[in-house]
Each structure stands twice: as C-alpha cells, then as structure tokens.
Amino acid sequence: MTRRITRTISQLAIAGVCALFFVWFLDSRYRALPHSIHNMMPAHHPGFVITDITVTTCSTVNLLSSCRLDSKGWHRIEKDLYLGKGWVSSAYVHVKRKVEEDLLPEDKVVVDVSVGKLHPSMGAKGEGDEKWEARPAGIWIKRSGKIGESDSDRAVTSADILFGADAVDPREGWEMIGTSLLLDTSGEVHEPRLSIRRGKPAAPAKPTPRINDNGKFKIMQAADLHLSTGTGKCRDAMPVGYNNGKCEADPRTLEFVERLLDEEKPDLVILSGDQVNGETAPDTQSAIFKYADLFIKRKIPFATIFGNHDDEGDSLSREEQMELIESLPYSLSEAGPEEIDGVGNYYIEVLARGSSGHSALTIYMLDTHAYSPDERAFKGYDWLKQSQIDWFKQTAQGLKKAHEGYTHIHMDLSFIHIPLPEYADNSNPRKGELREGVTAPGFNSGFRDALVEEGVVMVSCGHDHANEYCALSRHENELPALWMCYAGGAGFGGYGGYGGYHRRIRFFDIDMNEARIFTYKRVEYGEIEKRIDEQMIVEGGKPAALVYEQ
Template identity: 25%
Template structure:
C-alpha cells in the first residue's frame, strides 16, 4: 500500500483530477434510471407499501436475491493518488456485480469507509460514494457497521517528515465553521442519520438506544405476495459487532435484544432466519480449526488467513444455537476468507472482499444470496469482478 506523500505541483494536480473524476462518475450514475421505478424512486416490484421487503413476482420459481458488499474501505489514503483510484476500482467491482446479478437488495456488510484515513468533518461524503452504484440502479439496501467505519483518525508519520504536513483535499461541501478539514471523526450515529435522511432506498435502521454505542441493530422482514402478510417468508437480523470507537464485541445486552426480538416476531421459530454482522464470532475460530484438519464440509475458494474474531463471546452464539430457525450467519472483516462452513445446525459464512481499499491483493467479488419461495431454499455463491461464478452452496431447504 503506497503511503508516501509527494508535494509536487504535478501530483497535486493529478489528485485533484482524480477526485473530480470520482464526483463526475457519481453524478453520471445517479441520473441513470432503471425501468419499473415508482415516482418515489423505489422499485415497486421489490418493496411493499408497509416497508417490508417483498419477493418479486407471484408465480412458481419466485425468489429474492441479495448482494453482499463487504470491506469497501472508501476514502482510504484520500490524500494520495492511490486512494481515489482504489475507490473508482471499488465502484467498478460493485457495478459489475449489480449488472450481472440484478439483485433485489444489497447489504453493506461493514467497513464501508476507512474512517481512520479521513480528515474531513463528515465522513458521510465517502459513505455516500460507496452507496452510489446501488442507489443509481434504484436497488434498496441496508448497512451495518464495521471496525473502521468510525475509527479515530490516525496521523500518518510521513506528514511529519521534513516536507511537512501536505495540502489535504477535503471536500468543502462537508465543511462546517469555515474549515474544510477536521480530525475529530464522524460517529456511527452521524453516519446512519445521514444515510437514512438522504436515501429513500435505505432500509438501514437505528437500534434501540439502550444498545448504544452499538448502533446498527435491527430486523427486516421478507414477505411474499402469495402468503398471508402475517406469515413472513424470512427474517433478516443486523447487528453491530463493534470496533473503531469501542471494543470489538457483540454485547450481552445485544444478544438479549436478539432473544427478545426473535421471540416477538417469530415465537415458534417457524420462519427461517439469517443474521448479519461484520467481525466474526469466536465460533468462526472453532470452525477454522476443523478446516485446517480437513474435518468439515466447507465451501469456498479462499482459506488464506487466520480468523480475526471478536474480543470476547458474550452469549450471541448461544442465542443462535437455541433457535432452530437460524440458518446462517454472514460476516466480513477477514479479506482473505470467503468460505461457508457448517456449524451446529447452521452455516457460518464469510462474504468476499469487495473493495480495493484495505489489506490484501486477492481478487475482488461479492457473495450473493438467493431466497427461493416454492419450495423454500437459501442458495449462495460468489460473483467475481471478472463476472465468473464459483463456490455455490445450499444453506437451507
């Protein structure tokens, strides 16, 4: 990863052009509408008036497809030539996946931005860039937080060399108090409020205040036009696994929230459930040991690093094991892992590193989920940046 700063006039000019090109590309995407879009910008075939997610169509073979974008790391090293170029590469990855798969829904699985590299007042500027390809195609989405999304700014040591602190390009559109730059960071609450306030396609939700500083804790319901609305097809739970401004954990009160919420919406566990968060739990470490010993039926193409798990297990996996309705958990965080492995009565899955920011040079892609209704099944595969498909697995029938 290049981190050396060059103060020459030529490089400053190149950085300015790169940022302008990124903004131009964003504006081009935003004005490109798709067919079948309602007046409010939400595709009427994908969502219902009550805000629930809806399976497309009412015939045989109807399904709901979800694309998972993990670890995009927008804004990383934004003061160099390298940074804006990686963001453009990440846009290309997402655009390819969206155009090939045409998903009904997108989930941003954490580390949308690299906040520790963002010296601007409102990091939502880069968060918005990351969401642009999805918004441009009028596809609804939801997001949750990773460990980098509100991490405190890290001063690069290069800035304190003899050449001095560089002229940082900070978007003036996000300035406040007359200053273009700020090193205080943008909180989870600020990021989420901005997304919800400015995005009619966002299904992201605030968690209960008693869970804060953990923020992205909520549940979405998938319904079908063929079913009674009181009989959902599936529940999708989103949890904030911490990191950044506080420890990397799913707290005991979060696990208790999940227990209460799942009992409320799915008391008899008759409806399938899937769960999303960013940092893998300790259970992923247990599964990985079996992978090394070749004693498990894992499906994937990358087993390139050790699991970097949460700091502690505080009851969430126990809650999941208690519910026969939980079919799979999906995480990001480890860029060199993309497997799905059986664990107890569920599957533990990684997404695929989607963004060009962050560590590692592995090929980029995205995990795809397809929830079919009749008969019910959850199928998953990896779609790569070059358009190829691999690692198909049936997670539930």
C-alpha cells in the same frame, strides 16, 4: 509618569493579544469540528431560501485572520475546503438565507449557481434580466427578485460541500455544480465540490422488500469496500501490473460493484461494515454518497452495518453516519434502539410474494463494534454485548407468532461485521478459502448459541478480507446447526495479498418455494463470469449438510 504610560501600553497590548488569541482559538475549535456538519447544514431547515453565497479564506497562523462572517446574516457550512490540510489556510463556504415567507420586495433569491474561471454566459445567447455575479473561489450566482408561488422551485434552498473528483450527490433534488472550487490547493488531493438543492426537500423513497412472483429473492453482500474521500489508493491490487500499474481504489471498487449489480440484479444489498476507510476519508459523507449512488439510481434497497474502520480518523461518528444513511432514498438502515449497545441493531422483514402482509424472511443486522474494551484480558476486537443478545432473542421470540401466518417456511438470517469466535473452529467443514487467521474477539459472549436457539439458519460477516468460506457449525449430535459465511473483501482501498487474493462479492440466491438458499461468489478479475464455490446451505428451511463435490 513615563513608566506608568509604558506599563499601561504594555497591559493594553497584552490584553489585545489575549483577545486576538481568544478569537483565533474559537475559530480553530470550529475548524476542528467536522462532526457538526449535519446538525449545521441548511438542508435541515426547510422553508429557507438562499439569497447569497460566498467563500471566506483565513490564515491558520495570522491571529487577525478569521473565517467567520456575521452570524446574524450568514450561515457557515462547517467543512474546511482544505479538509484541515491547507499549509497555512482554511476556507469555508457561507450562505445567506431567509425564510421564504419573510422575503421583502427588495430581496433577491439565488436561482442558479455555476463554478469556473470564465463568465457562465460566455457563448450563450443573452442572459435576460438576471445577471451572473462573481464570488470568490470561481463561484458565480444568478439572483432573481421575481420568486412567487408559481416558480418557487427555481430557488436554491440548500447548499453542501462534497470532496473528490469522483464526488456524487445521490439525494433527491440535489445536483453537483461544475468543476471543483478554484482554490490554491497546492498539495491537496481532495477537490471541494459545490452541491445545491432547489425547491423543498422530498421524502426519500423507502420501498418494502418482497419475494418476487417466482418465489425467488437474491441478496448481494458487499463487504469491506474501504472507500475514501477522493479516488483513494489501491492496496495489493491484482494482477500485478494490470492497466500499466495504474489503479485508483474507489473507481475500481465501484465499477466492480456496479457490474455485478447489473449482471446479478439483486433484490437487496447488504453492506456488512467498513464501507468507509475512516483514516483516508476526512469527509465521510462524500465516501458514503459514492456507494449509495449505485443503489439509488438502480432503485435497489440497501442496508448497512458498521465495521471497525468506518468511524476512525476524523470521520463522522457512528450515530452521525447512520443519521445520514437513514435519510437516503432506498436505505433500509436504522440506528436501532438507543438503550442497547452499538449503532445499527435492527431487522428487515422481506414480505411474501404478491400482496401478502406476512414476512417470508427476517434479516437481523447487528453492530459488532470495533476494538476490545479490555485489551489486557481480551486482545483484538470487541464482541456483541449482552444487551444486544437479549434484544435479538426478545425480538426473534416476539416475531415468531406473527410469522406463523406465513403459509410457507419462514427463514431467519443475520449479518455482522466481525466474525464470531466459532469461525475459528477448524473442525467445522467448510467450502471456500481460509487464507488468513480468523480475527474474532477473544471473549465469547454467546451470540452463536443465541442464533441457533432462535432458529437462524445462516450468519455472514466481513472483516477478514481474504477469508471467503462458509463453515458449518454443528450441534453436539453432529447435525447441522448454523452456516457461518464470510463475504470476502470487495474494496481495493483495503488489504488483499495472501497469495494473490482477488476481490469478490457474495450472493445468497433464496428460493422460498423450497425454502432453499444457495450461495456463491463473483470475482473482480479472472473468471469474472463464473460463480465461484456455489453451494446449497439451507434446504427445507434448515441448515443443510455440506456435500463435497466428487
């Protein structure tokens, strides 16, 4: 009898441990799924209002600890506030939400949020009928039961978590709240920040780029920003010892971009890959928002493609990143057709001046992927696939008839991340510096020839940070066929080196009156007011021969 009781107790104990392990396993699986955040965010559920906010903390070693609340009443924002780097803890923000039309008389709606150690009303002149309520992690909420149609814009309708002391939220109607959440973040450098939206989501502004009334159009190409979650660490910063050796990568990179936006006033910004350094950006959304904020607040259209680093580490996939980028104001980025390889194969039409509906410029953006799918046969990097080349050729040929209505010379340009194999042809005349080996794919899929066949006058890439030249690819009869440019790396989160390389950004100054394109670079340090290596690469709508200075 005693043995039977002992055996029964042991079986119950084992069953209990298994059940606890199963609960812990499920919760651990959810903690390990950062890619689910955009599908789970309250922002994707218009019509909801938030009625409460709280934070749960759980132990990663205690089987009895859980970071989940009742799913019928609470929605968890799927971002671990420790970014998976807490020694023994995870923490999540939960929101309680309800469809506005289903609110009952006794329901209260969150109308204000604050973060801090002190009561938000300290020093304020009264609070009125709505009182601040304390929640974990230094969150304070103010709720009201008096939400009608006339003041429904007061209601907090969505919440999100971003990371880093430099975090920003460029989305229409969103605002960052106070300081970082108050957690035991010993050893954690990424500060979690709460962002909220009031009212209903606004449709993002999507302007159509157009040639200016003077016939000019300027493109800024910023390559390889290599932004992180948080301020990031500088690599190969020049000059050595500048600012007493203190260098935060992302602030310095963004200040550089911001300065040139204000000085050059481009009409369009092309981000040609590796905007995000995936391995140092566990919250990719925060990194994307930092560069997007620069363009959105200046109302400058921008378009992105991906590099080999954007989706490394625990960052979002290419599909998830593009979905986020597409939703931002002034973003012209597109995922492109699902049936062809890659994410981010699309084109941008820049319309002629005035009220014309005709295209003056077509800009083709293509995804060059990341690493070789056949390392044994072709080491290094991936290449443009046949489906992409076919799409490009069919699209270009299909647009030609529509472009015939333009009364001036129409021009086609293209941007990619990884250079084409032809960039490594040292017989091509070039202007600018070749400082490092050309890391083009080992397999040549023929995209250069397709560009030439369809009359594209210029292609520009990133990837090799310290290379920043334009090279002229020629026909068999030695006539100019295609200009192939490098932008040069702009970000301090990526490598520099190679003899003291200064970060730089390339510009394309387009004059549609003469169908000319001038290109030049601006540097972050040194001759910061000077245009470097200015040259004409297109004249009369055709690639121009390189003219060397005497």
